[in-house]
Amino acid sequence: MIEWVVQTSELTRTYKSQIAVKALNLRVPEGAIYGFLGPNGAGKTTTIRMLLGLIKPTSGDIHIFGQSLRSHRTSILQKVGSLVENPSYYGHLSGYENLAVFARLLDVSAERIDEVLEIVRLTPAASKAVKGYSLGMKQRLGIATALLANPKLLILDEPTNGLDPTGIHEIRELIMEMPRQYGISVLVSSHLLSEIEQMATWVGIIHQGNLLFQDRIETLRQESEAKLYVDVDKPVEAYNLLLKDGYEVALEDKSLVLKSVDHATSARMNRKLVLGDVNVFRIREHAPSLEDIFLNLVGTGGSL
């Protein structure tokens, strides 16, 4: 059975008359890298802020580690590390000194500072002033801060925003290590499908406050497997003919759609249709990309 580290029920947040997040039932499995994907303005940050107790839901519930955030807020948030928007640092202090400030607040040992610097690969730059850090280094310092108190869950809101390809790669590699090496589940938001595709094990797609898809990334990939599209003059008759003959067939926009694309099946199916007095205009194979599926869900307005 899957253990859910985050479970929301009908989570909703409105701003005046605008619904930013609509009856969200988010499920983040333990050990997952959950890619929370959606175009700008979809409701990702609003959801994340609710999960971190930074804003109150208008309605609905949040359970993290199986406990209600409302009644166990402090104990839950002690085990959650987060990076939301660009964190602010003391530019004149070094990376180490900045972490030491947080470590004192969190009552964390000096050894842990060294450990998190090592994890985010900032040890060589630990004594350098943060004002000299690149944006990628600052984001890694942000993740180091989030890791200080040994969290079981890491919540990262668009951590690669504004980074160059090298910076994006470093953050991605870092995120991918979290469940495997440190037993930390991750919820990471992004508006870039390509990014989520490369690191997530689960994906939730949000658009205009609605969760349109949520499952394992493989399930999304299966949707992009090749199918056979058959255009005929009498789609309904053809559909019934194939169905009666035991084909796994569906009717989509007047085309028959079959899962199987092997030669023998398509030849047999073609013969069946022709003998059944159906004119076959075209048999074509098509495999939608993940991008097609995403755009289909959110419409072409969604940025990728």
Ligand SMILES: Nc1ncnc2c1ncn2[C@@H]1O[C@H](COP(=O)(O)OP(=O)(O)OP(=O)(O)O)[C@@H](O)[C@H]1O
């Ligand atoms: N404080 C606020 N007051 C009014 N409306 C808000 C507020 N915060 C967010 N919204 C609105 O709620 C909707 C969801 O915004 P949100 O920031 O959660 O989206 P997002 O998916 O994180 O997008 P982005 O990637 O652009 O940050 C948007 O239409 C936004 O304008």
